[in-house]
Amino acid sequence: MSGEPMRLCSCCGELVPLSELEYSFAYPDAYYALDEAARFAPGTRCNDNFCVIGERRWFVRGVIPLPMESGDMYRIGAWAELSADDWRTVWDSWDERGSDLLPPLVGTLANHIPSTYEASTLGLNLTLRLHDQTRPSFHFAGTGHPLEREQLQEITPHRARYFTGLGSGDKA
Numbered sequence: 001m002s003g004e005p006m007r008l009c010s011c012c013g014e015l016v017p018l019s020e021l022e023y024s025f026a027y028p029d030a031y032y033a034l035d036e037a038a039r040f041a042p043g044t045r046c047n048d049n050f051c052v053i054g055e056r057r058w059f060v061r062g063v064i065p066l067p068m069e070s071g072d073m074y075r076i077g078a079w080a081e082l083s084a085d086d087w088r089t090v091w092d093s094w095d096e097r098g099s100d101l102l103p104p105l106v107g108t109l110a111n112h113i114p115s116t117y118e119a120s121t122l123g124l125n126l127t128l129r130l131h132d133q134t135r136p137s138f139h140f141a142g143t144g145h146p147l148e149r150e151q152l153q154e155i156t157p158h159r160a161r162y163f164t165g166l167g168s169g170d171k172a
């Protein structure tokens, strides 16, 4: 038997299992776009949390929180591109306490969510907030993009399942 909790969906009145798997990208799109040789070039490296391309593009992994009408939080795992200085700030504070108190940073979304919106999500302006216990969170304001509306409003359990159904996001 599945132990997944169920949530009542307002779009259809059905009970929908709340998936524990969330949609996420393993790398920034710019890193996916590199061929094997370029990924091993000096100054380029990626791990689970940080990515650098050619010592000139700087990325941090975080989440796009999407509040659900059930009161749960769905999180899309994605990457933000930051300035070198701000990237360094995140790097330095990663294992430190007090990250919650740091001012938000500005960046751009470094992943395109496929098949979902007419306009790409790549390059959307965001603010990045640091947290002590969890990955940084990305928040949109003034983008006019429907993803921002989904973040400000609440998504249904079916919408959450839709995102999960997009797969791992891993194009590598």
Ligand SMILES: [Zn+2]
Pocket (backbone or CB within 6 Å): 009, 010, 011, 012, 013, 014, 156, 157, 158
């Ligand atoms: Zn529904």
